[in-house]
Amino acid sequence: MYHLDADSTTPLHRQLYEALKSEIIQQMKVGDKLPSIRKISTLYNLSKTTVERAFAQLYAEGYIYSRPKSGYFVSNFHFEVSGAKVAPSTPLPTPKSYRYDFFPAHLCKEDFPRKLWKRLQNKALDDSLDMGSYHDGQGESILREAIAVYLTTSRGVVCSSEQIIITHGFSDAMELLAKLVKGHYHYFGMESPGYHVARRTFEAFEYTICNIPVKADGIDLEALQDSQAEVVYITPSHQYPTGASMPVANRLALLHYMHKTGGLIIEDDYDSELTYTTRPIPSLQGLDQHDRVVYMGTFAKSLSPALRVSYMVLPRHLLPLFKESYDAYFPRVNIITQQTLAYFLSDGHYDKHLRKMRTLNRKKHNLMLQLFKTHLGNTYTILTQGGGLAILIMPSVPFDWVKFKTQCEAESIKLYFAKERSGGEFEALRMGFGGFSEEALVDAVEVFCSIWQECVL
Amino acid sequence: MYHLDADSTTPLHRQLYEALKSEIIQQMKVGDKLPSIRKISTLYNLSKTTVERAFAQLYAEGYIYSRPKSGYFVSNFHFEVSGAKVAPSTPLPTPKSYRYDFFPAHLCKEDFPRKLWKRLQNKALDDSLDMGSYHDGQGESILREAIAVYLTTSRGVVCSSEQIIITHGFSDAMELLAKLVKGHYHYFGMESPGYHVARRTFEAFEYTICNIPVKADGIDLEALQDSQAEVVYITPSHQYPTGASMPVANRLALLHYMHKTGGLIIEDDYDSELTYTTRPIPSLQGLDQHDRVVYMGTFAKSLSPALRVSYMVLPRHLLPLFKESYDAYFPRVNIITQQTLAYFLSDGHYDKHLRKMRTLNRKKHNLMLQLFKTHLGNTYTILTQGGGLAILIMPSVPFDWVKFKTQCEAESIKLYFAKERSGGEFEALRMGFGGFSEEALVDAVEVFCSIWQECVL
DNA sequence: GGGTATTTGTCCGTATGTATG
DNA sequence: TCATACATACGGACAAATACC
Secondary structure (H helix, E strand, C coil), rough: CCCCCCCCCCCCHHHHHHHHHEEEEEEEECCCCCCCHHHHHHHHHCCCCHHHHHHHHHHHHHEEEEECCCCCEECCCCCCCCCCCCCCCCCCCCCCCCCCCCCCCCCCCCCCCHHHHHHHHHHHHCCCCCCCCCCCCCHHHHHHHHHHHHHHHHCCCCCCCCHHHEEHHHHHHHHHHHHEEEEHHHHEEEECCCCCHHHHHHHCCCCCEEEEEEEECCEHHHHHHHHHEEEEEECCCCCCCCCCCCCCCHHHHHHHHHCCCCCCEECCCCCCCCCCCCCCCCCCCHHHHCEEEEEEEEEECCCCCCCEEEEEECCHHHHHHHHHCCCCCCCCCCCCHHHHHHHHCCCCCCHHHHHHHHHHHHHHHHHHHHHHHHHHCCCCEEEHHHHHHEEEEEECEECCHHHHHHHHCCCCEECCCCEEEECCCCCCEEEECCCCCCHHHHHHHHHHHHHHHHHHC | CCCCCCCCCHHHHHHHHHHHHHHHHHHCCCHHHHHCHHHHHHCCCCCHHHHHHHHHHHHHHCCCCEECEEEEECCCCCCCCCCCCCCCCEEEEEECCCCCCCCCCCCHHHHCHHHHHHHHHHHHHHHHCCCCCCCCCCCCCHHHHHHHCCCCCCCCCCCCCHHHCCCCCHHHHHHHHHHEEEEEEEEEEEEEEECHHHHHHHHHHCCEEEEEEEEEEEHHHHHHHHHCCCCCEEEECCEEEEECCCCHHHHHHHHHHHHCCEEEEECCCCCCCCCCCCCCCCCCCCCCCCCCEEEEECCCCCCCCCCCCEEEEHHHHHHHHHHHHHHCCCCCHHHHHHHHHHHHHHCCCHHHHHHHHHHHHHHHHHHHHHHHHHHHHCEEEEEEEEEEEEEEEEEEEECCCHHHHHHHHCCCCCCEEECECCCCCCCCCEECCCCCHHHHHHHHHHHHHHHHHHECC
């Protein structure tokens, strides 16, 4: 006899379903006949449909089966009653939040064009944007067109929109590429030191990694030619993390070599928009005459890392392969975002925004340099400057790294190291300035510098 | 002698830079000395800084180098003059657009809650959302909380927010998982027939694929146990594409087997929200007592495929592995979208929307069934119904498939086949109704039916 | 063992309160 | 405020299986 409450908020058929289910699990055996619908309906004073509905649900889930005009019976299943519950998982570490976070790729939240973006995204959602369909997996063509125009005029990239693929970040683009040329290439040349995300992506797809040293003028071409690398990843404008810029001579030599060997160059142009002393250096892709370059760019550094939009420009000869293999129906970025960004670009807002960001960040960049000069005397060397969102710095005198790390942790300063040697000895710090306002930057750097001074031996 | 136009919109230093660059490339040799800054400035009546700036840019790009107090000289580079231009790429096929597209996963564009979404996304962008930072790579915690609540109450999934990962689509989730458990498992069990995207993802990561046949009650458990599969992908609520529902008995047996062997079950609950005859069947994950299930869900079928938001619920024992390996700073979905969706869920809009969508789609589902009955007589068999966004149909009489395909193409009808045999013989059609309005559906199905009738032999 | 009354699942139309727009 | 839509619940009609005489 079950207890059914007509006044409850849970409907009667639901209550009956639960009651029957637990009875079936606990009391009944396979093949047992359930009371007929009519019996239950009269017994509990319910409508037949109500009972019917409870039965239908039990049937749909496979607890019972019906023999028409005969009755419902318990299906053939066995519920484990053994107590063994889910193993208690090891407690997860909660990420600490820091007072001063020198993350080398943060932007200042005030610098994002909120109001404008709001207007544009409202407009995007108005314009009969079809939210019911799968769109072009390569990205909205209106956005790809806008990016093609930008790249051609501002970055010297030679391309058309059909070569562009919209991705949700740099690593997404790298994964796509790694998947695309898998089987065609096996050796992946990587700047060393270089951006670990690039290395890891190709590692995951089981390419053999060739580490090529980086010199003052970028990747070492002789070492590259001595290696087996077929696909080589480079950051020619502003090498990550050393900041080296690759001169035209090397660019041309690299292009020539890759043309000769049939290899591929991945040009990661991650922060080319942010140069503070000269105009941005035109892309390597623009010098390419033999279709050997995959160009990668992003809006993370110049507009917002939270938007999650990057892009990749494929060389033309890879397009047929791409069209064959990609999922035409699965875009990698939200359509509203794509449409909004397209407006942002084609209405000329992006150019304005870039100029503004360059000025703002140049100020902070110079401010940080100034602060180091004032507070650190001659105990340090600057390795990288003149662009991006961070300055690379290392001690030029004996230095107590261990104490330094502990102290910074104690003062809630989050640091980012450019290179970590096995012995726990650190070579350089990537000091990001983008995430701070000017006042906050002064504050943070001064705390940092006072600890630094204490650790000079 | 260059022509410099002071009235032009392009700045003078830029004009000079271009002029010098082309002269260097075309006329000069390595080591040649450039005219001094002063000489040029007097010759063209320019300020020294203007000339300096042009030189600085050429220097930054590596065309020239400076010997202090001596002059600027042409760097050691060689520009290819050989004509070999970019190979003309093979012309790409432009995707045809169809008059009647029976894509089995489209929704009706009018059904997306535009106004509400606009309001919520404006609110999201107001609420001091930090667009300057990288956010939680696992997904915004507020969204994960909201999804956890929904899954627990509506889908019978037992989970907390820390188990949830926000992805930009189903295949994204599958890729993450394939990468995560790589090395731990090697054999991937796949429903056959089944969703090819799932198979392909694990193939790309070099798992060995075991195809397990599907019977009327879902995947064949005996065949599974005879195979080597360690990780098995299933769609228990509504098998893709056959529509089979897995009874409790089989669910429990599968869970037991996977517990015994230490394997993993991937439960793809892609369209569980859309059931038209019964309430949604509770998830298999909820029956799991031994932490063996990875649950996958999506907003593509119920809200919008263009939003690009799906999610995955990891079993607890995989969390430490995940935390170690994932990129903490790279969310896979735009933060504004995540925040907006979080509001949509936690304010109760999603539940309402689901009810509405269920009703709308049920109508279209029934309408399509009715139209088939009226126009096709007894020449067909329905294989799947009662849920989702498509009905599976096949001829029950001899049928001229070749003529049918040609005719449909001629009438601009886009069809989707559930299974394509090697010989070009087709077994069943997946007829999507979600993308049509009711009127459009009547129109489309009638055209379809008239062609069908002509092809009955 | 065959006819009949009864039981049974199934299908269909309908009323009511609540929530939505 | 009002009209509509929807989930819930009700009862009758039908036909097949079953039980009984």
